[in-house]
Amino acid sequence: SQTIHQWPATLVQPVGSPLSLECTVEGTSNPNLYWYRQAAGRGLQLLFYSVGIGQISSEVPQNLSASRPQDRQFILSSKKLLLSDSGFYLCAWSVVVGAGVQETQYFGPGTRLLVL
Amino acid sequence: GNSVTQMEGPVTLSEEAFLTINCTYTATGYPSLFWYVQYPGEGLQLLLKATKADDKGSNKGFEATYRKETTSFHLEKGSVQVSDSAVYFCALSDSGGYQKVTFGIGTKLQVIP
Numbered sequence A: 001s002q003t004i005h006q007w008p009a010t011l012v013q014p015v016g017s018p019l020s021l022e023c024t025v026e027g028t029s030n031p032n033l034y035w036y037r038q039a040a041g042r043g044l045q046l047l048f049y050s051v052g053i054g055q056i057s058s059e060v061p062q063n064l065s066a067s068r069p070q071d072r073q074f075i076l077s078s079k080k081l082l083l084s085d086s087g088f089y090l091c092a093w094s095v096v097v098g099a100g101v102q103e104t105q106y107f108g109p110g111t112r113l114l115v116l
Numbered sequence B: 001g002n003s004v005t006q007m008e009g010p011v012t013l014s015e016e017a018f019l020t021i022n023c024t025y026t027a028t029g030y031p032s033l034f035w036y037v038q039y040p041g042e043g044l045q046l047l048l049k050a051t052k053a054d055d056k057g058s059n060k061g062f063e064a065t066y067r068k069e070t071t072s073f074h075l076e077k078g079s080v081q082v083s084d085s086a087v088y089f090c091a092l093s094d095s096g097g098y099q100k101v102t103f104g105i106g107t108k109l110q111v112i113p
Helices: none
Strands: A002-006 A011-014 A019-026 A032-038 A043-051 A055-058 A062-069 A073-078 A087-094 A112-114 B003-006 B011-014 B017-021 B023-026 B034-040 B044-050 B056-059 B062-065 B074-078 B086-093 B101-103 B107-112
Touching: A002 B044, A019 A032, A019 A112, A032 A073, A032 B003, A043 A062, A043 B086, A062 B056, A087 B101, B003 B086, B011 B017, B011 B034, B011 B044, B017 B107, B023 B034, B034 B062, B034 B074, B044 B062
Parallel strands: A011 A112, B011 B107
Antiparallel strands: A002 A019, A019 A073, A032 A043, A032 A087, A043 A055, A062 A073, A087 A112, B003 B023, B017 B074, B034 B044, B034 B086, B044 B056, B056 B062, B062 B074, B086 B101, B086 B107
């Protein structure tokens, strides 16, 4: 069966410090991968998605970046954190089963980031 | 573009009460529709889904029917429990190479004994 891991679970970082959040998926090959942010009291915002190694698309302009160095690894980074980067970061994966066929997204446990 | 509208809540119910959380959507084409649940401090879990008009998704006593004529996917449960307290997200997935999912804002449900 497929599983998705995220770490760390919780992170407290000072403003201006770098960030690296990691997400890995097991039990599937060539998944689509996604990074979402959930700010306090708000819905989910798609930040990045990837359909393959080295292929990253950004949905919103920001000081965050994403990378996919391996098929089942997705990393969210920042060189300098802002206060507004605080939130709950969720990684998700899905599998494409054919043209026009929508597949379910499955989410990891999330990383809670607090920038002080 | 696509959008999902749901009540923000919070919704407070007594145990064994009937639950309805409304969800309406705007989309081109024929999206799949989902309900996700987020328990406190956790990630999102898929609760149920429906992939075409008139389909009914169901799980753990929850149900939702894909109504294309009213562009709705309301979540219902006949008798809620304290353990159902969580945030519920309605979402739609459109066709495309990366299956972009559009989420509603989430509805917080609190069930009191």
